Amino acid sequence: NAGVTQTPKFRVLKTGQSMTLLCAQDMNHEYMYWYRQDPGMGLRLIHYSVGEGTTAKGEVPDGYNVSRLKKQNFLLGLESAAPSQTSVYFCASSLGGTQYFGPGTRLLVL
């Protein structure tokens, strides 16, 4: 039982490049979330999903897109990366109560 996993662990991008972050969970959770964490701050919600095929915007959705084609996977995409998107990205899943987090992806945009 791996819990919540994230791929990749670390990535460096140049401004304007695109990439996709993958989150996978094996707990059969309905809800999944993407957060970003910037230095000295708590986590802020980017997008979330309440089930396969559904997505919704969180607190800071601009510049990101998401997809939930399969219940166990939640993808976060950056179409044209900007330096302001340098951050640590966390994925989480839940049944509506306690959230379980992945290990994080550190993204550096130059």
Place this chain on the structure above:
Amino acid sequence: AQTVTQSQPEMSVQEAETVTLSCTYDTSESDYYLFWYKQPPSRQMILVIRQEAYKQQNATENRFSVNFQKAAKSFSLKISDSQLGDAAMYFCALPANAGGTSYGKLTFGQGTILTVHP
């Protein structure tokens, strides 16, 4: 909108002593969960303790306990017999529910860095 405030950016404690981390929040909901998460240098977010707002009894998990004051909207975390492994950033979190179903979304405080001195 929900707000979560942790007014102590940094705290320190001697090993084996007790420390209390503060959290205040604002919500219009009457039934909700509150959480404390721990983030060690590995960056992994680890659930420390959970409190259900309708329960008057304060939650306890081994050396960790909370002081939940619903009317004052206060949710502090007490760590007893502090250990070196407790050193981490601690976040208070509240479901981001502005009415209706929150779908488990969380609003986090700014975090408190806890240093444990041997």
